[in-house]
Amino acid sequence: MKKKGFLLLMFAAFVLVLAACTTSTGDDGSSEEESSGSDSDTEATEETDSGDEKVLRMNNGEEPTSLNPPIGFDSVSWTVLNNLMEGLTRLGKDDMPQPAMAEDWDVSDDGKTYTFHLREDANWSNGDPVTAEDFVYAWKQLLDPETGSSAAFLGYFIEGGEAFNAGDGSADDVAVEAIDEKTFEVTLTAPTGFFLHVLTNPAFFPVNKEVAEENPEWYSEADSFVSNGPFKLTSWTHDQELVFARNEEYWDSDTVNLDKVHWAMVNDVNTEYQMFESDELDMTEIPSDLADQLIDGDNVVIEEQAGLYFYRFNVTEEPFQNKKIRKAFALATNQEDIVDYVTKNKEKAAKAFVSPGFTTPSGDDFREANGELVNFDPEKAKQLLEEGMEEEGYDELPPVTLTYNTDEQHKAIAETMQNMYSENLGVDVELANTEWNVFLEDQKSLNMQFSRSSFIFDYGDPINFLESFITDASMNRTGWSNEEYDELMAQAKQETDEEKRWELMSEAEKVLADEMPFFPIHYYNQVYIYKDNVKDVVRHPVGYLELKWTDIE
Amino acid sequence: MLGYILKRFAVMVVTLWIIITLTFVLMVTLPGSPLNEERTTNETVQANLEAHYNLDEPYYIQYLLYIKSIVTFDFGPSIKQPTETVNDLLGRGFPISFELGMATIIVAVISGIILGIFAALKHNGIIDYLAMTIAVLGISIPNFVLATLLIQTLAVYWNILPAATWSSPVHMIMPTIALATGPMAIIARLTRSTMLEVLTQDYIKMARAKGLKPWKIIIKHALKNALMPVVTIMGTLLAGILTGTFVIEQIFGIPGMGKYFVESINQRDYPVIMGTTVFYSAFLIVMLFLVDIAYGFLDPRIKLHTKGGD
Numbered sequence: 001m002k003k004k005g006f007l008l009l010m011f012a013a014f015v016l017v018l019a020a021c022t023t024s025t026g027d028d029g030s031s032e033e034e035s036s037g038s039d040s041d042t043e044a045t046e047e048t049d050s051g052d053e054k055v056l057r058m059n060n061g062e063e064p065t066s067l068n069p070p071i072g073f074d075s076v077s078w079t080v081l082n083n084l085m086e087g088l089t090r091l092g093k094d095d096m097p098q099p100a101m102a103e104d105w106d107v108s109d110d111g112k113t114y115t116f117h118l119r120e121d122a123n124w125s126n127g128d129p130v131t132a133e134d135f136v137y138a139w140k141q142l143l144d145p146e147t148g149s150s151a152a153f154l155g156y157f158i159e160g161g162e163a164f165n166a167g168d169g170s171a172d173d174v175a176v177e178a179i180d181e182k183t184f185e186v187t188l189t190a191p192t193g194f195f196l197h198v199l200t201n202p203a204f205f206p207v208n209k210e211v212a213e214e215n216p217e218w219y220s221e222a223d224s225f226v227s228n229g230p231f232k233l234t235s236w237t238h239d240q241e242l243v244f245a246r247n248e249e250y251w252d253s254d255t256v257n258l259d260k261v262h263w264a265m266v267n268d269v270n271t272e273y274q275m276f277e278s279d280e281l282d283m284t285e286i287p288s289d290l291a292d293q294l295i296d297g298d299n300v301v302i303e304e305q306a307g308l309y310f311y312r313f314n315v316t317e318e319p320f321q322n323k324k325i326r327k328a329f330a331l332a333t334n335q336e337d338i339v340d341y342v343t344k345n346k347e348k349a350a351k352a353f354v355s356p357g358f359t360t361p362s363g364d365d366f367r368e369a370n371g372e373l374v375n376f377d378p379e380k381a382k383q384l385l386e387e388g389m390e391e392e393g394y395d396e397l398p399p400v401t402l403t404y405n406t407d408e409q410h411k412a413i414a415e416t417m418q419n420m421y422s423e424n425l426g427v428d429v430e431l432a433n434t435e436w437n438v439f440l441e442d443q444k445s446l447n448m449q450f451s452r453s454s455f456i457f458d459y460g461d462p463i464n465f466l467e468s469f470i471t472d473a474s475m476n477r478t479g480w481s482n483e484e485y486d487e488l489m490a491q492a493k494q495e496t497d498e499e500k501r502w503e504l505m506s507e508a509e510k511v512l513a514d515e516m517p518f519f520p521i522h523y524y525n526q527v528y529i530y531k532d533n534v535k536d537v538v539r540h541p542v543g544y545l546e547l548k549w550t551d552i553e
Numbered sequence: 554m555l556g557y558i559l560k561r562f563a564v565m566v567v568t569l570w571i572i573i574t575l576t577f578v579l580m581v582t583l584p585g586s587p588l589n590e591e592r593t594t595n596e597t598v599q600a601n602l603e604a605h606y607n608l609d610e611p612y613y614i615q616y617l618l619y620i621k622s623i624v625t626f627d628f629g630p631s632i633k634q635p636t637e638t639v640n641d642l643l644g645r646g647f648p649i650s651f652e653l654g655m656a657t658i659i660v661a662v663i664s665g666i667i668l669g670i671f672a673a674l675k676h677n678g679i680i681d682y683l684a685m686t687i688a689v690l691g692i693s694i695p696n697f698v699l700a701t702l703l704i705q706t707l708a709v710y711w712n713i714l715p716a717a718t719w720s721s722p723v724h725m726i727m728p729t730i731a732l733a734t735g736p737m738a739i740i741a742r743l744t745r746s747t748m749l750e751v752l753t754q755d756y757i758k759m760a761r762a763k764g765l766k767p768w769k770i771i772i773k774h775a776l777k778n779a780l781m782p783v784v785t786i787m788g789t790l791l792a793g794i795l796t797g798t799f800v801i802e803q804i805f806g807i808p809g810m811g812k813y814f815v816e817s818i819n820q821r822d823y824p825v826i827m828g829t830t831v832f833y834s835a836f837l838i839v840m841l842f843l844v845d846i847a848y849g850f851l852d853p854r855i856k857l858h859t860k861g862g863d
Contacts, residue, residue, distance in 0.1 A: 063808075066636040145597075148605035148635075150588075153595035166597040220636050238637075238645055239808030240719055266717050266806030270701065275716040278708040437585030437821055444589075454591065468593055475593045 111191025646810030650797030669744025691738025
């Protein structure tokens with residue numbers, strides 16, 4: 001009996017091994033048969049082939065952290081959410097806020113009160129009308145300290161928002177009000193010229209109050225999810241796939257071209273690229289190892305992303321308490337070389353702080369108007385270093401350690417910089433790297449002398465970035481404090497005259513260049529390769545992916 | 554036997570408690586916090602978040618809360634994925650990792666043993682060299698290299714298998730091969746060397762002299778003894794593979810639980826760290842226990858209750 005069992009097992013083993021060999025050859029044959037479809041992968045292509053449905057296959061990288069608008073504060077959540085839902089305004093193809101859930105609005109003379117008139121035909125995917133009450137409900141949830149949302153600070157523009165979030169005020173004191181079913185009013189603490197842009201952020205999307213009160217977990221499964229945007233969620237296999245279908249209830253449904261969107265969740269750029277190559281995805285990012293070969297390809301689309309890759313000095317530690325020494329290091333860094341020979345991803349070298357793409361009231365680009373402020377100049381750098389050392393009475397520069405968080409790309413940039421300092425300044429800096437979380441902790445508590453950083457805009461106004469460096473701001477992380485700068489920022493936040501406000505911001509940026517508590521390396525960009533037939537995928541410099549206009553031809 | 558099992562169970566609980574405590578200590582001494590973000594963080598917001606996850610409590614309270622969560626098998630919400638509980642994450646990831654792991658183990662054990670036996674029988678012959686070359690390659694090529702290679706050839710170049718994701722049995726083929734090659738190689742080498750040893754023993758010669766069929770000798774008499782070292786490594790192998798592997802799951806976009814082991818630590822997602830650690834340790838301890846039992850069945854000379862006693 002036992003013997004037989006064992007023999008059987010051995011036999012089974014053989015069959016299995018043989019089967020393993022034949023499956024691959026078998027598949028080979030079958031794939032040749034269907035090679036007209038060019039893809040062995042299931043559903044998606046079959047559907048495009050048969051029913052002429054327009055299906056876009058994308059990769060979101062990861063499971064969204066949360067599809068509840070007030071909570072999921074990251075791009076894996078908001079990229080998805082931005083196509084399922086819609087706020088009062090939505091960014092147009094020109095990156096400017098356009099009427100969306102709100103058909104139009106009135107702004108009070110002091111610039112603080114906004115009255116939004118919601119569309120009569122704005123409905124949820126379950127047929128309910130989108131009401132002012134839905135906005136009130138969502139925004140109060142965002143600010144409720146119980147919610148524990150990390151995006152809550154975006155709601156501090158609203159009067160009473162900060163107090164409620166800090167636990168000092170009540171929900172009733174938050175100045176958001178549903179005047180009637182389709183009229184929504186909000187009062188701000190200060191005139192905020194870019195408020196309409198802030199509203200495009202998914203943190204300000206509405207939540208269907210009725211649905212949410214009945215089922216507080218409405219956002220965690222496809223069955224209970226209600227959307228008010230271009231698409232609706234038809235299936236969600238957690239950690240695997242999201243499927244969207246066109247939302248017929250959407251007020252602008254006629255504009256939407258895609259019938260379905262499939263989102264894979266593959267968190268590996270190499271695999272993503274290989275899936276694109278084997279026709280399982282319609283777009284891909286470029287694996288950094290292949291940037292060299294692929295970046296000049298035909299279907300590569302390079303778009304700006306508002307943000308800055310930069311290095312911070314710790315001004316409380318020697319030798320960077322000295323402004324001239326800080327400037328010497330900044331001017332000895334050749335940003336052009338870094339983007340041309342190290343990152344090779346076609347980023348723009350940053351010669352100033354605020355990234356390009358912000359338009360001033362007079363229609364100019366803020367970046368162009370304020371010019372280049374940090375230009376590579378090894379000679380001046382050397383001279384500044386000497387002057388600085390003299391001021392401080394140094395015969396020899398105190399040792400400098402440059403720290404980055406462990407990552408190949410950051411390492412390559414750091415090594416290049418080390419080389420530049422040795423060449424241009426005759427200074428040997430030491431390199432150190434730490435794990436990401438340790439790095440952040442050290443940087444925040446000013447434990448590092450000279451360290452890598454990055455900033456990505458949350459909303460479309462330079463103030464978002466500039467304000468981050470006032471004394472003791474959480475983003476400051478340099479120990480730098482400057483009265484003039486703080487004063488300029490305070491004024492800019494209260495200024496009602498837009499011209500003047502932008503003027504104040506450009507002055508503030510000049511203070512940064514003069515003081516140099518940190519210096520710029522490059523602005524960010526977004527690089528994707530698309531299949532030939534994919535048209536009109538819109539990516540904003542500030543904001544999230546838009547598939548509303550996307551078409552497959 | 555019952556006494557032995559009870560004793561083992563008690564030891565298991567104590568071991569788990571030590572692991573939990575050590576993990577907790579390591580976790581809180583690790584610099585950084587789950588709420589660390591590079592972007593602008595607001596103090597009020599941070600305070601709300603800390604309160605939300607009990608991170609503002611003193612350590613001993615946090616420790617007691619963890620012990621409570623473990624005893625009740627409710628690890629609470631993940632900090633980084635606030636809408637999901639750790640139980641959700643593990644409950645969803647584990648079956649997938651288990652499925653892939655089982656396929657891997659079956660392929661690795663069967664092909665490993667077969668390779669090993671053939672290599673031993675044709676000792677120093679072509680087949681032996683061939684089998685051992687495969688084994689050495691299997692051990693020395695890291696599975697992530699093999700994985701990328703497989704995708705590049707089978708999916709991108711020939712287009713006969715889907716590159717990644719986890720939606721049909723076909724999607725299992727490449728990750729299984731990538732994962733199984735290493736263990737297969739180890740098992741093949743182990744089987745070969747013990748098989749060689751066993752084949753020279755007197756009782757095998759005796760069996761031959763008696764005129765038993767060669768296959769019978771190998772399977773019934775030799776293999777049973779040659780399998781002991783394979784069984785020994787099975788415990789750790791099973792626990793390691795069945796609970797998912799970070800790299801392979803990431804490369805193939807498989808939604809298993811492997812990623813939580815690594816990501817939870819990088820992100821300092823305390824509840825998930827606890828959940829994965831407890832889950833893995835408990836699993837490993839049970840596997841080792843099963844291996845001990847299996848010894849008894851394979852080799853009657855090993856008596857469980859006297860183990861360690863004399």
